[in-house]
Amino acid sequence: MLAPFLLAVSFICVSCYRPVVLVHGMFGSALSEFGKTFENWIKSEHNGTIIYAIRMFEKLCSLRPMWYQIGKINEQVREIMRGHPEGVHFVCYSQGGLLCRGIVSSMNHNVHNFISLSSPQAGQYGIPRKWDRYMPANCIKTNIYKFFYTHFVQNHLSVANYWNDPHHQTLYRNYSVFLSHLDGSTPSPNMSEYKRNFLKLRRLVLIGGPDDDVVTPWQSSHFSFYDENENVVEMKKQKFFQDDSFGLQTLYNKKRVDIHTFPGVVHRKWYANRTVFNSAILPYLT
Numbered sequence: 445m446l447a448p449f450l451l452a453v454s455f456i457c458v459s460c461y462r463p464v465v466l467v468h469g470m471f472g473s474a475l476s477e478f479g480k481t482f483e484n485w486i487k488s489e490h491n492g493t494i495i496y497a498i499r500m501f502e503k504l505c506s507l508r509p510m511w512y513q514i515g516k517i518n519e520q521v522r523e524i525m526r527g528h529p530e531g532v533h534f535v536c537y538s539q540g541g542l543l544c545r546g547i548v549s550s551m552n553h554n555v556h557n558f559i560s561l562s563s564p565q566a567g568q569y570g571i572p573r574k575w576d577r578y579m580p581a582n583c584i585k586t587n588i589y590k591f592f593y594t595h596f597v598q599n600h601l602s603v604a605n606y607w608n609d610p611h612h613q614t615l616y617r618n619y620s621v622f623l624s625h626l627d628g629s630t631p632s633p634n635m636s637e638y639k640r641n642f643l644k645l646r647r648l649v650l651i652g653g654p655d656d657d658v659v660t661p662w663q664s665s666h667f668s669f670y671d672e673n674e675n676v677v678e679m680k681k682q683k684f685f686q687d688d689s690f691g692l693q694t695l696y697n698k699k700r701v702d703i704h705t706f707p708g709v710v711h712r713k714w715y716a717n718r719t720v721f722n723s724a725i726l727p728y729l730t
Contacts, residue, residue, distance in 0.1 A: 462556060463494040463528050464729055465521065469538025470602065473502035477537060477715045485721055490729060496524050496532075506539065509598070510605040510622040514546040521547060531556045533729055537715050538562055538658070541665075542606055542623070548645060549626055549638040549690065557728040559649040562659055562714045566669035566682065567608025567623055570660020572711070586611075593619040610670040628689025635689065642691040651704045651714070651724050658711035666703050667692065702728075 464486060468477045474497035486493050498520065501513045525532060531554040536544035541563020548555050571581035591597055592604035593615040605622035609615070617630045624630040626638060652665025659665055667679040679685055685693050695701050704724040709717055 461490045461493040461730060462530060463496060463524065463532045465524060465532055465534050466495065466497040467517070467534065467536040467540035467544050468498070468502065468506075469540050470506045471503060472506070472538070472540075474499045481715050482535065482721065482725075485718070485726070486729060489726055493729065494528075507602050509600060510543065510546060510602050513543055513602065514550065517543060518547055518551055521553075522551065525554050529554065533557045533559070535559045535725060535729075536561065536563065538711070539564075539602060539606075541565065545626065545642075546622070549642050550634070551641065553641060553644060555644070556646040557649060558645050558647070559651065559725055559728055560665065561651045561720075561725070562653075562656055562665050562709075562711060564606060564659045564664040565650070566627075566664040566667050566679075567606050568603065568660060568664065569608055569610060569670060573657040589615060595619065598622075608669065610672050610674060613672075626690060627684040628687065629684065639689070639691045643694060645695065646700065647728060648692075648695055648701045649704070649724065649728055650701065651706070651720065653706040653709050655708050656711050656714075666705075 466474060466478045466482055468474050478497050483495055483497060486495055498517060500517055500520065501508055534544045534548070534555050534557070536559065538561070541560035542565065544558060544560070545565065547553065548558055569585065571585050575581050589607070589609040589612045592607045593612065597604045598619055598621045605620065608623065617624050620630060625632040625634070628635055632638070650666045652659065652662050654662055656662040656665070661668070661670055661676050663669070663676050667682065667685065668676050669682065671677050684690065688694055692701070706720055709720065714720060
């Protein structure tokens with residue numbers, strides 16, 4: 445009598461874990477970022493979890509424009525969701541976090557928990573620190589808007605789609621074809637749809653830290669960003685939050701936004717840090 449009981453309990457424990465969709469970052473790949481880390485760790489901690497690591501737009505292909513990537517990834521994600529009506533979880537790293545946000549905003553999804561791991565959700569305004577050795581990074585940062593805020597580059601380069609220059613907000617609103625539309629900074633006929641879909645999330649998990657050497661400001665991973673003087677303005681004082689343009693304030697007020705800060709983690713170590721995984725990712729993958 446005991447064996448069938450234990451078998452039934454084992455089946456229940458395995459089936460209680462929703463599938464997990466992993467989305468890699470810029471210049472990365474599913475194998476290089478998740479193959480020896482999240483995929484192994486999830487399986488060892490939550491035996492039986494089905495994992496889908498998106499193997500699209502890897503390496504240089506990650507520079508393709510954001511909406512183009514989202515459209516193609518949506519096709520695969522839609523099939524995944526169709527096979528799992530109970531819902532899925534998203535774990536999305538760096539640029540992948542913005543891709544996932546575009547997905548949950550633009551489609552009728554069944555994502556329960558969306559975990560954004562060191563993603564510039566409020567935009568990027570900075571050059572990776574390690575590039576300082578090879579190029580005048582500050583000069584590039586302050587002038588690249590002339591290149592990024594053009595129709596041609598917006599239609600061809602992913603990072604330009606979420607480059608948010610605090611000194612040239614009019615150009616950002618006029619030329620950005622991705623992030624300013626998701627935030628509601630640029631009026632969009634899809635805004636009500638974005639908000640409706642975003643609010644279907646059960647929980648939004650935002651992870652970042654002060655030693656990140658790529659996301660700038662690092663607080664962008666928590667939806668905070670620079671003002672025109674490059675002072676960091678917290679999430680709750682951002683216009684898109686106060687206007688609740690895409691539903692962030694609503695989620696926050698319903699206590700469905702969790703914010704985690706980890707010092708001592710550089711950008712390329714987020715997906716390899718077991719402490720981050722155990723503390724801020726694993727608990728949400730049930």
